[in-house]
Amino acid sequence: GRRQEAYRRNQDIGFDPKSLGAVLLSHAHIDHSGALPVLPGQGFSGKVYLTRASADLAGIMLEDSARVQEYDCRYVNKQERRRGKTCVQPIYDADDVRKIVKRFEGTRYGDQVKIAPRLTASFHDAGHILGSAAVRVKYTARGNTTTVLFSGDLGRSHMPILRDPEPPPACDVLILESTYGDRLHEQAGEEMKRKAQDLIEHARTHKSKLIVPAFAVGRTQELVMRIKELVGEGRVEPIPIYIDSPLAGKATEVFKRHPECYDEETMKTFSSGGDVFASRYIHFVSSPEESKRLNAMRGPCVIISSSGMCEGGRIIHHLKHAIQDEANVIVFVGFQAEHTLGRKLVEGWDVVPIFGIPTKRRAQIVKFNGLSAHADRNDLLAYVRAINPLPSKVFVVHGEEKQALSLGAAIQAEHPKIDVRVPHPASTHEL
Ligand SMILES: [Zn+2]
The missing domain is CATH 3.40.50.10890 (Rossmann fold)
Structure with missing residues (x-):
């Protein structure tokens, strides 16, 4: 029951991959990249745009994910067979991973990449993990340009190895993560x-x-x-x-x-x-x-x-x-x-x-509590504040409901002119 439900949900990504022109990946963490290997088998034939470091990291992380799935399924099936039950299957295997990695198009931070006619994207260091980026998409139609910035997961200042998150580039619409939208970190001092x-x-x-x-x-x-x-x-x-x-x-x-x-x-x-x-x-x-x-x-x-x-x-x-x-x-x-x-x-x-x-x-x-790689509530609010001029719309995503609602309310209170929304998963919004 529950296992089949999880399998179905992981296979079903909520839209038709054939209708997808390209994927823009903010960073390699599995909660962002983990479903990519499912796409080619379901008819996706576009490219995956990401930074060069993300391309290398996602490659080894997805390989590892496939290996763990195959190992776990073999283990479960051995036990299930004894009880005469049906077998489970991995959501994808090493071959599926190879197919999607071939579609990776590694880019440099700051470059304008042409994704489609009238559509370009650029990647801006998010300081979260190696290769992580906020992704800015520019769309031009009938002389009007709309700019959307997706924060991905934002990091913190003063982390070892990585640069601090880049200040956000200008945008009309911001899609902002909210993992720690209602919490503050201890300082790692x-x-x-x-x-x-x-x-x-x-x-x-x-x-x-x-x-x-x-x-x-x-x-x-x-x-x-x-x-x-x-x-x-x-x-x-x-x-x-x-x-x-x-x-x-x-x-x-x-x-x-x-x-x-x-x-x-x-x-x-x-x-x-x-x-x-x-x-x-x-x-x-x-x-x-x-x-x-x-x-x-x-x-x-x-x-x-x-x-x-x-x-x-x-x-x-x-x-x-x-x-x-x-x-x-x-x-x-x-x-x-x-x-x-x-x-x-x-x-x-x-x-x-x-x-x-x-x-x-x-x-x-x-x-140890001070080691998070995520921006906290104050960092996220500062990120919005740093966008000049302020965006007209902010969508608060990628956090538990409590975190997202709390952050959304705080942004709205600070910037009454911004249209702030906390959308339901899988809902559609016109920009
Ligand atoms: Zn992450």
Whole structure:
């Protein structure tokens, strides 16, 4: 029932892909790119426009998504067959991914790209993940030009590696994300550095492990840079850091290939010939054998592994082996969705299911709150304010209802002349 419903919803993208001329992709995150491989099989024959870094990142992330689906389906089907039930299918496979990647048209930030007669688009750095962009579309008809800016996901200032979000270019209509439309972030400042410093000292004193579940793309590279910074400032003596995720290794290679996305500091290291993500104490783990060896190893060390919410992947093995030792610390650096193992650990459960087996937790839990890659409410309001002249219409999208409505109301209160709307999903609006 529920699984079939999810499958149907993922296959059905709500419109006819044959009628689609082109796709403009703001960034590679799977909640934005994940359905692309479904398109060619349903008759889409256009191109996908995106930045060059997004093209490389989306390629490896979609490949990984196909691999995970095939693996999960095989596992479920083995169990279902035993019960004589019908089989599930992946929504797409590696072949579908290859077909859509061939249609990628990587562009540079700021270039005007011709999408169709009278229609051009340009990509503007959104500072959210490598290659992320706000996309501006210009449409000219009968001498009139209408400009629409889609924010994509907006990032924050002062994030490691990435440049700050570019100020928004002028537009008539703004389509604005609202993920954190009703929330403010903690600042990622001195306090956070001290907390990280204490953790590394703790691991050294107790010869224990810091287990860090983290998304393989973006967050992992950010953590590496932040730890390198602590070492560089002489705040900590380095301890071995193991990045145990094949996808993280591949993503880091993509990061290295795209210095055009770097901020000034990262660019300095890059220009002086230094490997931005390497250091004698940083080890990328690729083979499963190497990964297993970490289980038996003693600390002190940091193990950064995925998935970020502990729903699968190698992190589960590391948790299984480390969770019963009270000297170890499980360090959360990102949002944990409801019903995930990560959420249970953050909520302080004493017994958690690991591979289906109730397991006593003795390791400590520490959470960092200041590491979001998303603009918060104040950043989003500042983004609207910075558009000169102000747009005549703003559509608030891509957030839970509460977040979107709250942000919409705040924009309306500040700018009574703007026509602010919070549209229902799949509704149609004339510009
Ligand atoms: Zn995103």
